[in-house]
Amino acid sequence: MENTIKVERAILNLTQDDLAKKIGVSRQTINSIEANRYVPSTVLALKLSALFGKPVNDFFKLTKDD
Amino acid sequence: MENTIKVERAILNLTQDDLAKKIGVSRQTINSIEANRYVPSTVLALKLSALFGKPVNDFFKLTKDD
DNA sequence: TTTAAATGTAAAGTATATTTGACATATAGG
DNA sequence: CCTATATGTCAAATATACTTTACATTTAAA
Numbered sequence: 253m254e255n256t257i258k259v260e261r262a263i264l265n266l267t268q269d270d271l272a273k274k275i276g277v278s279r280q281t282i283n284s285i286e287a288n289r290y291v292p293s294t295v296l297a298l299k300l301s302a303l304f305g306k307p308v309n310d311f312f313k314l315t316k317d318d
Numbered sequence: 319m320e321n322t323i324k325v326e327r328a329i330l331n332l333t334q335d336d337l338a339k340k341i342g343v344s345r346q347t348i349n350s351i352e353a354n355r356y357v358p359s360t361v362l363a364l365k366l367s368a369l370f371g372k373p374v375n376d377f378f379k380l381t382k383d384d
Numbered sequence: 385t386t387t388a389a390a391t392g393t394a395a396a397g398t399a400t401a402t403t404t405g406a407c408a409t410a411t412a413g414g
Numbered sequence: 415c416c417t418a419t420a421t422g423t424c425a426a427a428t429a430t431a432c433t434t435t436a437c438a439t440t441t442a443a444a
Contacts, residue, residue, distance in 0.1 A: 253361050294363045295319050298380045308374040314364045
């Protein structure tokens with residue numbers, strides 16, 4: 253899976269820590285997701301969706317290895 | 319979080335086991351998600367999205383407790 | 385009513401998400 | 415050059431997703 257959270261975050265001009273606080277996770281969680289170190293839960297994806305004002309499918313995509 | 323996977327599954331006329339095999343998880347995983355016993359990963363949500371031909375936000379929604 | 389398929393659920397084990405704390409590096413401004 | 419802020423990453427601990435096995439219940443069809 254790949255994501256464009258870094259881009260969405262830039263559009264809203266938020267730091268990783270800002271975003272983490274807004275959706276209620278740790279800064280490392282955001283950093284790890286951006287770095288594709290692990291796959292977030294669907295609740296987390298929906299919270300990002302609400303914050304970004306875009307559907308989950310817009311910033312999370314499946315890749316060959318999924 | 320709540321979901322309408324049971325409905326989407328009915329539209330495609332698939333059993334829990336059918337759906338499980340199509341997206342590569344166990345039948346109990348599908349059953350547990352439908353019963354809201356746990357929150358699936360975003361990869362699983364995207365696989366359902368591809369199979370259902372609908373965005374994740376169509377069949378997964380945040381609830382007050384999220 | 386009996387049988388087979390579908391569903392609900394539980395327990396134990398494994399894999400992985402997420403947290404906390406910590407430290408190192410990068411970067412921009414004074 | 416300092417200093418503050420942002421980012422990358424790691425290790426240990428905890429929470430939770432997911433699997434397998436197993437069994438009980440429901441449901442539809444013969």
